[in-house]
Amino acid sequence: MTEEIVKSALSKVLYPGFTKDIVTFGFVNSIVIDGDNVSFNVEITSSAPEVALQIKDDAITELKAVGAGNVSANIISPKMPKESSSKGKNIAPQVKNFLMVSSGKGGVGKSTTSVNIAIALAAQGKKVGLLDADIYGPNIPRMMGIDDIKPEVNGNKVLPIKAYGIEVMSMGSLMEPGQSLIWRGAMIMKAIEQFLRDILWSELDVLVIDMPPGTGDAQLTLAQSVPVTAGLTVTTPQGVSLDDSRRSLDMFRKLHIPIAGIIENMSGFIAPDTGVEYDIFGKGTTQPMADEFNTKIIAEIPIESSIRIGGDDGKPITFVAPSSESAKRYMAAAESIWATIEEINANGGVDNQAVQPTTAPGVSACSTPKPAPKASDESCGTGCGCH
Numbered sequence: 001m002t003e004e005i006v007k008s009a010l011s012k013v014l015y016p017g018f019t020k021d022i023v024t025f026g027f028v029n030s031i032v033i034d035g036d037n038v039s040f041n042v043e044i045t046s047s048a049p050e051v052a053l054q055i056k057d058d059a060i061t062e063l064k065a066v067g068a069g070n071v072s073a074n075i076i077s078p079k080m081p082k083e084s085s086s087k088g089k090n091i092a093p094q095v096k097n098f099l100m101v102s103s104g105k106g107g108v109g110k111s112t113t114s115v116n117i118a119i120a121l122a123a124q125g126k127k128v129g130l131l132d133a134d135i136y137g138p139n140i141p142r143m144m145g146i147d148d149i150k151p152e153v154n155g156n157k158v159l160p161i162k163a164y165g166i167e168v169m170s171m172g173s174l175m176e177p178g179q180s181l182i183w184r185g186a187m188i189m190k191a192i193e194q195f196l197r198d199i200l201w202s203e204l205d206v207l208v209i210d211m212p213p214g215t216g217d218a219q220l221t222l223a224q225s226v227p228v229t230a231g232l233t234v235t236t237p238q239g240v241s242l243d244d245s246r247r248s249l250d251m252f253r254k255l256h257i258p259i260a261g262i263i264e265n266m267s268g269f270i271a272p273d274t275g276v277e278y279d280i281f282g283k284g285t286t287q288p289m290a291d292e293f294n295t296k297i298i299a300e301i302p303i304e305s306s307i308r309i310g311g312d313d314g315k316p317i318t319f320v321a322p323s324s325e326s327a328k329r330y331m332a333a334a335e336s337i338w339a340t341i342e343e344i345n346a347n348g349g350v351d352n353q354a355v356q357p358t359t360a361p362g363v364s365a366c367s368t369p370k371p372a373p374k375a376s377d378e379s380c381g382t383g384c385g386c387h
């Protein structure tokens, strides 16, 4: 028996769910050969016992087939993630916490906030993922500087793209640039579920989720699919934005999502030449709304051209200019969010049982029973405020 024969036999062992084998993945090491007896380690990335078992069985079978005697396959898996205190349905159980970034109005800075908060959390030592749940208008790839990178697809799973120390996935990374999606609500819901279930997210401390504007199918599907640990609302100080933000906060309430706070974005303008701060949209108008929902403003982020340039060029301000005033404010907001998440978990976590669909498929909770919708029907069939 030689190391070459052993490696060639083990290269027939596919990693479960993938088209690649365990040798190509680089998981096999410490091969020791003693006559016909072989021992080796396989360091895998999954903590699921069935994955370890299948690799072990397949490895022994392949080695026996090339004449090995005793085979000792030591499968080293990462420890099971700490049990989250959250309850209810969770289709991405390897993720410990989910942060939903929402706003009632479009264009107020959700994506910018999601990117910078995700980077700030990673800078504070957390293992962070960033999911762009804006299926129709995915901006995260550009903002993270990965718009020309396609993710690696393995079997029916997709690996997230890594950028600035965080894992990222977006519909924009799966589509050709400039293409539009013309989808019904039911397809949006399916896409959100697949982003949670079929992306190979690592064991993350937190997945930051950039939502489309408003309170619709995407928000409801997310809340029903995973226990969302906390919600963050982004608003600008104008009255019209605040009106919509109230709806976003009310949605968190209705979906039983604890509120991690409000970010008042475009709060004042810092002139790039003089550094003087001007009040454009009116500042401080958000406080009464925070009081109304028993939450707090965790950052006031000024309009700064470097934030917009950072977004357009894929160079987020919190990463490229961490000593700037805005980056410091994002860092402070991230600390506050993490403190809230820890507090929520210490108090028993969240539970999404109450927002699960309760009616039979095809029956609306809002009205009298009606015939089951066709597959192409826009109704989500959950009966939970989706109509």
Ligand SMILES: Nc1ncnc2c1ncn2[C@@H]1O[C@H](COP(=O)(O)OP(=O)(O)OP(=O)(O)O)[C@@H](O)[C@H]1O
Pocket (backbone or CB within 6 Å): 103, 105, 106, 107, 108, 109, 110, 111, 112, 113, 134, 137, 139, 211, 212, 213, 265, 266, 267, 301, 302, 303, 304, 305, 307, 308, 309, 311, 312
């Ligand atoms: N504080 C800021 N200073 C300067 N530009 C900003 C600031 N916040 C956001 N922007 C810019 O405003 C534009 C809209 O921001 P962004 O895309 O983050 O909003 P959004 O709420 O995610 O929008 P949508 O509802 O379309 O998803 C972007 O070009 C972004 O770079």
Ligand SMILES: [Mg+2]
Pocket (backbone or CB within 6 Å): 110, 111, 112, 134, 139, 210, 211
């Ligand atoms: Mg956006």
